[in-house]
Amino acid sequence: MKFIFGLLSFATVGLIIGIPFWKNDKEAEILRLRYIKPEVLSWSPRIILLRNFLSMEECEYLKALGYPRLQSSRVIDGKTGKSVDSKGRTSSGMFLSSKERLHPMVQEIERRISIYAQVPVENGEPLQILRYEENQFYETHFDYFSDTHNFKNGGQRIATMLMYLSDDAEGGETYFPKGGSGECNCGGKIVEGLSVKPIKGNAVLFWSMGLSGQSDRNSVHKACEVLSGTKWSAVKWMRQRAFHQVQRVI
Template sequence: MAPGMRIVFGLLTFVTIGMIIGALFQLAFLWKLEDSYGMPHWRKDKEAEVLRLGYVKPEIISWSPRIIVLHNFLSVEECDYLRAIARPRLQTSTVVDSKTGKGITSNVRTSSGMFLSHAERKYPMIQAIEKRISIFSQVPAENGELIQVLRYERNQFYKPHHDYFSDTFNLKRGGQRIATMLMYLSDDVEGGETYFPMAGSGDCSCGGRTVKGLSVKPIQGDAVLFWSMGLDGQSDPSSLHGGCEVLAGEKWSATKWMRQRTTS
């Protein structure tokens, strides 16, 4: 082989080896990055663990009204914990009376439920959930109401309604409700979808019926974040929503309402 060809061949070999080494370093970087989105890396980071980074998968399902499904928002342990706290204290659910602003029983809502106490709000697991809600909703934790845990049994439902207030009584403490985080605590339920009749342009399933609008199936650990107020700061009528009839099993959920100002 001529000396010139040897030099060219040597350079090509050197460049090729360099490219291979560079590619290996790039792959190693990508593997490390992918691993950080898996769980082993985050176990060393308390903040990431609280926020369940790498687990929570947001999915925007509607812009008007604004609705985001947060898959894997809660762990199985957190779901079990909330159900265990609530079960001994469940009472017939109420709705807000538009005239007095107080809770009254109604055939509009047939579930049972309870609110966590201010003391329970300080429990480490509850604080972790509240911080996660605040980060993903971008609403300060102190603007949130106490978490409400609900159980819907067979044939129970919540007819379509708005979460924002139509009375002045409830606006005195914290202002208007601007957003809702609805978290599912159980699986093995038939029906019980969260239904938005004014969202989407197609059909969906609601308690075994096909209806117009958009619905979200209750899956343990998932959460639905939706806004009751639009970007213009006004109450959004299209945020109308309801809980479809449960056909079989039990539907457990936890709700966190966020206000314009601090509630404490």
């Protein structure tokens, strides 16, 4: 446990001073070292903006993978640990299958996520592709689990990489009420806290657990309402231990 949270501390500092030297140009290309520009947005909760995390080609590729199998998004029931419908989450989405995760471009993205988050690839859940259309949103929530059922496969969720695959929507910001003391926009409203505007290729890395190993209640966040257009995103949740893929829809 101390080891994994030591890695998380290293990741936060490492993203500020720069990712270490890599052995070859191929590795540097996978990690997009010439393009990605990290910026710490908040220390509590820990939130890092990664500009140009995905290429335009990668964004379109993930959208194409997701589109044919989109279904209504669901949430985890805190009592049973099962996926259920919710009026508070109105997007549509899908998880990449184990076969789709073998695609070279997907593997490069997953390795990049692992390096920048400093969490092993095998600790990551399958990428989820999400689409928010006009008037759709996801109400305030935590990414960590409040039930014990989901701990059995990989333990608690410790960090989230949220990647934006489009930027032609109005609204749709990712809003952290505890992420700052200033004012920001959320679905056309002025609110207090911190919000991140969806920009194609950018990503937001944030931690749901603190260095002490306790769930960080300051990590509460929401997907603000889309006012017009369509917002596409991809999310990777990372666990304490290796996660064994199961087929599901949430």
